[in-house]
Amino acid sequence: MKDILKAPFIVEMCETTANMYRQGWDERNGGNISYLLDEKEVAEYLDINKVIRTIPTGFDATKLAGKIFLVTGTGKYFKNVQKDPETNLGIVKISADGTTAELLWGYKDGGKFTSEFPAHMMSHIARLEQDPNHRVVAHSHPTYTIAMNTVCPADERDFTHKLWQSNTECVVVFPDGVGVLPCMVCGTEAIGIATAEKMKDHRIVVWTNHGIYGTGKDLDEAFGLIETVEKTAQIYMLSLGHAVNIIPDDVIRGLAELWNLKMMDGVLDD
Ligand code: 13P
Numbered sequence: 700m701k702d703i704l705k706a707p708f709i710v711e712m713c714e715t716t717a718n719m720y721r722q723g724w725d726e727r728n729g730g731n732i733s734y735l736l737d738e739k740e741v742a743e744y745l746d747i748n749k750v751i752r753t754i755p756t757g758f759d760a761t762k763l764a765g766k767i768f769l770v771t772g773t774g775k776y777f778k779n780v781q782k783d784p785e786t787n788l789g790i791v792k793i794s795a796d797g798t799t800a801e802l803l804w805g806y807k808d809g810g811k812f813t814s815e816f817p818a819h820m821m822s823h824i825a826r827l828e829q830d831p832n833h834r835v836v837a838h839s840h841p842t843y844t845i846a847m848n849t850v851c852p853a854d855e856r857d858f859t860h861k862l863w864q865s866n867t868e869c870v871v872v873f874p875d876g877v878g879v880l881p882c883m884v885c886g887t888e889a890i891g892i893a894t895a896e897k898m899k900d901h902r903i904v905v906w907t908n909h910g911i912y913g914t915g916k917d918l919d920e921a922f923g924l925i926e927t928v929e930k931t932a933q934i935y936m937l938s939l940g941h942a943v944n945i946i947p948d949d950v951i952r953g954l955a956e957l958w959n960l961k962m963m964d965g966v967l968d969d
Pocket residue numbers: 728729730731771772773774775812813814815838885886
């Protein structure tokens with residue numbers, strides 16, 4: 700068996716959580732990441748039939764039966780993942796009946812996966828239906844995104860428009876727009892269902908008064924989506940009430956045409 704601490708998926712997870720922490724997006728235990736792994740790759744590092752213990756999923760995850768995920772632990776700090784991956788991360792396999800997750804590695808102190816496990820797993824289901832190459836769900840608490848969401852209506856078309864109007868990269872990076880949920884109780888199946896519903900049409904979802912979810916085929920893509928929204932939210936907030944030049948709709952349309960992108964409907968004025 701190869702050394703799992705040198706596995707690319709562990710190394711990348713350590714780097715990503717450290718980067719997110721350094722960005723100031725993940726205070727204390729804020730934020731969580733789940734990464735769908737390739738079974739053959741995991742088998743180079745672990746006996747995938749050796750179950751350490753089982754953990755209830757808390758919802759019906761049968762659509763993900765047999766799939767293996769690397770997931771950050773609940774209550775764990777992104778700041779600490781790199782120095783102790785085996786305590787702060789876990790690798791779990793969803794059981795055939797979807798009611799439990801079989802722990803294959805990690806959560807060494809007896810811990811378990813993030814309290815946002817339902818939102819992560821349901822988002823994986825929704826994104827995999829849209830894109831078979833999808834792999835990562837990342838949740839974070841980026842400051843300016845939350846600030847912008849505090850001063851703007853919780854309306855996804857309006858929120859998306861404001862982002863597209865503030866940075867020419869935005870429509871190119873997320874032509875599918877940003878889904879926005881109202882303020883809800885987090886850590887529940889209900890917020891998982893609502894998030895997954897938005898994930899049918901968007902790769903990014905903002906939770907009002909809470910944070911953001913970014914998804915993608917790898918950690919870089921999920922991180923990059925959050926990074927682009929957060930940087931633009933910062934521009935929006937720094938110029939709040941003083942903006943003189945906002946990107947006109949015909950330029951946003953021109954960018955989408957140049958890159959041959961399908962834009963979220965109903966965002967631009969006709
Ligand atoms: P966990 O520590 O359970 O991952 O929760 C952090 C968080 O961001 C809740 O939304």
